[in-house]
Amino acid sequence: MASLLQPDRVLYLVHGEKKIRSPLSTLYFCRYCSELRSLECVSHEVDSHYCPSCLENMPSAEAKLKKNRCANCFDCPCCMHTLSTRATNIPAPLPDDPSKTTMKKAYYLACGFCRWTSRDVGMADKSVASGGWQEPDNPHTQRINKLIEYYQQLAQREKLERDRKKLARRRPYMPLAFSQHTIHVVEKYGLGTRLQRQRPGAPITSLAGLSLKEGEDQKEINIEPAQALDEVEPLPEDCYTRPINLPEVTSLRQRLLQPDFQPAGASQLHPKHKHLLIKRSLRCRKCEHNLSKPEFNPTSIKFKIQLVAECQVLLTLTNPVENITHVTLVGCEEGDPEDINSTAKVMVPTKELVLAGKDAAADYDELAEPQDFQDDPDVVAFRKSNKIGFFIKVVPQREEDGDVTVSFKIRHDFRNLAAPIRPSEEGDAPTEAIWLTHHVELSLGPIIA
Amino acid sequence: MPLFEGLGSGGEKTAVVIDLGAAYTKCGFAGETGPRFIIPSEIQKPGQQQSIKVVQYNINTEELYSNLKEFIHMLYFRHLLVNPRDRRVVIIESILCPSHFRETLTKVFFKQFEVPSVLFAPSHLMAIMSLGINSGLVMDCGYTETLVLPVYECIPILPAWEALPLGGKAIHKELDGLLVEQCTVDSDSSTGQSLPTYIHIDPLMLFVLSRCPVRTCFISDLQRGLKIQEAKFNLGGTAERPTPPPDVDYPLDGEKILHIKGPIRDSVMEMLFEQDNEEKSVASLVLDALVKCPIDTRKALSENLVIIGGTAMLPGFLHRLLAEIRLLVEKPKYRDALATKSFRLHSPPAKPNCTAWLGGAIFGALQDILGSRSVSRDYYNQTGRIPDWCCLSSPPPESVYDAGKTPPPLMKRAFSTEK
Numbered sequence: 015m016a017s018l019l020q021p022d023r024v025l026y027l028v029h030g031e032k033k034i035r036s037p038l039s040t041l042y043f044c045r046y047c048s049e050l051r052s053l054e055c056v057s058h059e060v061d062s063h064y065c066p067s068c069l070e071n072m073p074s075a076e077a078k079l080k081k082n083r084c085a086n087c088f089d090c091p092c093c094m095h096t097l098s099t100r101a102t103n104i105p106a107p108l109p110d111d112p113s114k115t116t117m118k119k120a121y122y123l124a125c126g127f128c129r130w131t132s133r134d135v136g137m138a139d140k141s142v143a144s145g146g147w148q149e150p151d152n153p154h155t156q157r158i159n160k161l162i163e164y165y166q167q168l169a170q171r172e173k174l175e176r177d178r179k180k181l182a183r184r185r186p187y188m189p190l191a192f193s194q195h196t197i198h199v200v201e202k203y204g205l206g207t208r209l210q211r212q213r214p215g216a217p218i219t220s221l222a223g224l225s226l227k228e229g230e231d232q233k234e235i236n237i238e239p240a241q242a243l244d245e246v247e248p249l250p251e252d253c254y255t256r257p258i259n260l261p262e263v264t265s266l267r268q269r270l271l272q273p274d275f276q277p278a279g280a281s282q283l284h285p286k287h288k289h290l291l292i293k294r295s296l297r298c299r300k301c302e303h304n305l306s307k308p309e310f311n312p313t314s315i316k317f318k319i320q321l322v323a324e325c326q327v328l329l330t331l332t333n334p335v336e337n338i339t340h341v342t343l344v345g346c347e348e349g350d351p352e353d354i355n356s357t358a359k360v361m362v363p364t365k366e367l368v369l370a371g372k373d374a375a376a377d378y379d380e381l382a383e384p385q386d387f388q389d390d391p392d393v394v395a396f397r398k399s400n401k402i403g404f405f406i407k408v409v410p411q412r413e414e415d416g417d418v419t420v421s422f423k424i425r426h427d428f429r430n431l432a433a434p435i436r437p438s439e440e441g442d443a444p445t446e447a448i449w450l451t452h453h454v455e456l457s458l459g460p461i462i463a
Numbered sequence: 464m465p466l467f468e469g470l471g472s473g474g475e476k477t478a479v480v481i482d483l484g485a486a487y488t489k490c491g492f493a494g495e496t497g498p499r500f501i502i503p504s505e506i507q508k509p510g511q512q513q514s515i516k517v518v519q520y521n522i523n524t525e526e527l528y529s530n531l532k533e534f535i536h537m538l539y540f541r542h543l544l545v546n547p548r549d550r551r552v553v554i555i556e557s558i559l560c561p562s563h564f565r566e567t568l569t570k571v572f573f574k575q576f577e578v579p580s581v582l583f584a585p586s587h588l589m590a591i592m593s594l595g596i597n598s599g600l601v602m603d604c605g606y607t608e609t610l611v612l613p614v615y616e617c618i619p620i621l622p623a624w625e626a627l628p629l630g631g632k633a634i635h636k637e638l639d640g641l642l643v644e645q646c647t648v649d650s651d652s653s654t655g656q657s658l659p660t661y662i663h664i665d666p667l668m669l670f671v672l673s674r675c676p677v678r679t680c681f682i683s684d685l686q687r688g689l690k691i692q693e694a695k696f697n698l699g700g701t702a703e704r705p706t707p708p709p710d711v712d713y714p715l716d717g718e719k720i721l722h723i724k725g726p727i728r729d730s731v732m733e734m735l736f737e738q739d740n741e742e743k744s745v746a747s748l749v750l751d752a753l754v755k756c757p758i759d760t761r762k763a764l765s766e767n768l769v770i771i772g773g774t775a776m777l778p779g780f781l782h783r784l785l786a787e788i789r790l791l792v793e794k795p796k797y798r799d800a801l802a803t804k805s806f807r808l809h810s811p812p813a814k815p816n817c818t819a820w821l822g823g824a825i826f827g828a829l830q831d832i833l834g835s836r837s838v839s840r841d842y843y844n845q846t847g848r849i850p851d852w853c854c855l856s857s858p859p860p861e862s863v864y865d866a867g868k869t870p871p872p873l874m875k876r877a878f879s880t881e882k
Binding site: 031054057058059060063077081082152154155157158161162164165166169170172173176237238239240241242243244245246247248249253254255256257258260263264265266269270273274276278289290292294 | 487489491494496497498499500501502536540542543544545546548574575577592593594595596597677678679681682683684687705706708709711712713714729766767768776778779781782785805807808809810811812813814816817821825826828829831832835
């Protein structure tokens with residue numbers, strides 16, 4: 015029966031937007047809503063950034079500035095491995111006395127995997143170990159920035175026009191010739207067919223409807239429209255006859271790693287800074303509480319908050335909490351809408367089962383008194399500390415080759431230990447127990463003839 | 464009031480710009496000069512070797528929804544590293560994108576990731592925007608098809624669209640056929656094996672094969688190309704094929720080497736320019752679109768050709784295209800219809816596969832109007848649909864919710880881990 019502990023055998027039903035069935039190990043339990051949550055019905059958020067090679071945490075503002083790349087680590091442009099900095103000694107003339115030479119350290123980047131070095135692309139050796147390597151700039155940056163400024167000016171104009179239109183509607187005085195209807199029509203069609211009504215989803219039109227000739231602003235940013243060329247450079251003649259040196263030609267993947275340049279020749283492949291990774295935190299969509307929040311430190315794998323379902327919900331009738339828990343098993347009714355997968359009828363014990371609390375010291379305490387629960391030997395097979403084994407009868411319904419699947423509902427009581435402290439006027443009332451019901455599916459394996 | 468507006472627009476975070484192509488997806492932030500990442504539009508399911516293409520129009524909604532959800536999850540948390548809830552989204556799309564795909568994509572963004580707003584931007588219009596001109600004939604040579612759409616004074620001339628399914632996908636298919644027929648593979652145990660034996664064993668081989676044309680193949684110029692076509696179809700009977708380029712030994716993985724025959728290298732791309740029975744080729748699309756445009760727009764359009772798309776980056780493509788257009792315009796079909804004979808090509812400030820993305824990034828940086836032109840989450844929740852150019856029954860936003868007035872909802876909670 016150890017096979018019942020396999021992850022896919024026991025599935026719990028999660029009531030979210032979609033009904034999802036998944037093993038308990040992948041589920042979270044929101045103790046404010048008292049419901050199971052799966053990865054699909056929580057919202058994921060970026061928690062912190064860190065570099066995968068130097069494991070340095072980076073604050074979000076800095077990450078945004080550096081475009082989510084580490085300042086110190088580089089990736090090999092050929093094989094995407096992390097580059098290491100190597101040092102050599104080169105003779106260099108002393109600044110005071112040109113005739114004497116002394117050994118100076120020069121640093122270069124090298125890949126331990128594919129033997130690429132920064133000297134292959136012509137990058138000069140640097141005299142500092144880190145911080146000397148720069149990525150090349152995009153040559154079109156200036157033009158693009160100018161374009162953005164120009165369009166921003168047009169956008170401002172459009173906004174002013176739109177606001178002015180709205181204000182114009184509210185003016186109290188109106189020429190008597192205009193009736194309400196006419197105003198409406200004029201607004202719709204009147205102010206020029208060039209300023210069309212902007213509907214989202216309609217093809218984006220007419221930023222050009224506002225030309226810069228309506229000179230209200232003092233400062234106008236004029237932009238030169240791009241010039242089209244008559245001729246395009248043809249392929250070089252030796253392209254037809256020259257044998258290709260395949261290592262010299264970059265592969266598609268290498269090219270696409272550098273979207274700004276996409277060089278065709280391997281001698282232009284420059285290393286890029288290493289991309290960061292993130293730690294994710296999860297949040298319940300309904301009550302907006304955090305379900306899982308990792309530690310800030312990249313080297314730590316612990317969590318500040320971790321409401322994993324295994325710690326809160328009953329797991330194959332092992333009681334994870336420290337209180338005594340009462341469990342009732344109820345078979346699924348006929349026509350239960352959630353009962354779609356079962357291929358067998360199951361008879362579950364009708365009596366309530368009692369599970370002892372989890373006691374961490376019990377393993378070590380050999381003289382522990384045996385708890386006396388009166389167990390019906392027909393129902394309970396064995397009991398050990400907080401575990402219980404019980405019998406169920408399964409009657410397969412179909413003569414199929416598939417697995418036998420049974421489903422039933424587990425109803426158990428749950429005490430929310432993290433509930434907010436109530437005011438003491440109510441007296442020392444113990445925390446109330448909530449009864450939770452989970453729909454469980456067990457896959458028992460194929461029928462042996 | 465201006466002070467408040469300044470604060471509102473200054474505090475808004477930069478929008479996310481995504482160009483979801485059939486082969487590659489370009490993603491990044493508005494206002495930047497290039498996409499942060501160009502990644503294949505595929506997801507990898509655990510346990511399966513073959514990756515699944517995300518952009519498929521024929522699968523059922525459930526599967527498409529889960530594929531898109533996984534892909535966009537990876538985009539946000541592996542590549543862009545930002546919270547989806549904070550930033551508006553600009554999606555560059557083709558105008559021929561099926562409504563079903565669009566609606567599923569919108570649903571993923573709004574329901575699963577709860578983005579504040581979404582804007583669908585047509586790729587051809589965005590290409591014009593990246594140049595600073597108002598009119599141009601834009602040709603997008605992509606993976607599934609080549610689509611031509613003229614844009615005049617920032618308005619796409621929709622009736623004049625032209626398309627052919629000649630793109631990266633067709634080239635791969637042709638190349639696969641030729642390789643299987645003619646080429647041999649050497650491995651350490653055997654030499655001269657034919658290719659199908661290896662494809663049968665290892666489906667990943669196809670993936671590697673699809674990368675071959677980029678490194679080894681090219682497009683010949685007009686004269687040479689016409690001679691190759693003649694030799695193939697043997698029209699003259701005595702046509703001789705020009706000397707082929709030398710063979711290439713292409714390593715497939717550590718053990719196997721594929722011998723690519725020389726003639727394949729320059730002839731596989733000819734299919735883009737071979738005219739089929741309807742005399743359509745990639746070059747004729749441009750002229751057909753011009754003929755459909757109003758007469759007064761034709762000169763402006765023909766002198767402002769813009770070529771975007773990954774397939775346009777093949778070596779020799781642009782030169783050949785211009786030469787073919789100039790050749791075709793002398794044919795009787797076009798000579799009488801088109802008075803304009805001058806054709807000029809633009810070079811946008813980005814590589815052709817990122818030009819549409821760049822236009823979207825420029826537009827996304829205009830925070831003043833991005834809000835008013837996007838479909839906000841509230842509008843979507845109330846109407847349940849996204850407006851489409853082909854569907855006239857969507858209610859205008861003014862009657863539902865005034866999207867332009869308020870700034871987008873920033874994170875609702877008092878505490879925030881991100882500035």
